[in-house]
Amino acid sequence: xxxxxxxxxxxxxxxxxxxxxxxxxxxxxxxxxxxxxxxxxxxxxxxxxxxxxxxxxxxxxxxxxxxxxxxxxxx
Numbered sequence: 001x002x003x004x005x006x007x008x009x010x011x012x013x014x015x016x017x018x019x020x021x022x023x024x025x026x027x028x029x030x031x032x033x034x035x036x037x038x039x040x041x042x043x044x045x046x047x048x049x050x051x052x053x054x055x056x057x058x059x060x061x062x063x064x065x066x067x068x069x070x071x072x073x074x075x
Contacts, residue, residue: 065071
């Protein structure tokens with residue numbers, strides 16, 4: 001027979017080996033996605049909010065809205 005039929009198939013521990021490979025792969029993918037989200041979306045959004053609130057004046061905005069007549073209870 002050909003040499004390909006002479007080696008026995010690996011049966012013992014095959015499930016554990018495949019599960020280990022898939023679990024490690026899933027952890028690596030999850031960590032990569034979490035890192036990409038943190039630096040790709042969360043940090044820029046946090047910086048944008050900080051810049052907005054650093055430069056905003058809520059009293060000035062309130063006075064502009066009051067003068068425009070948006071509020072019914074404020075004279």
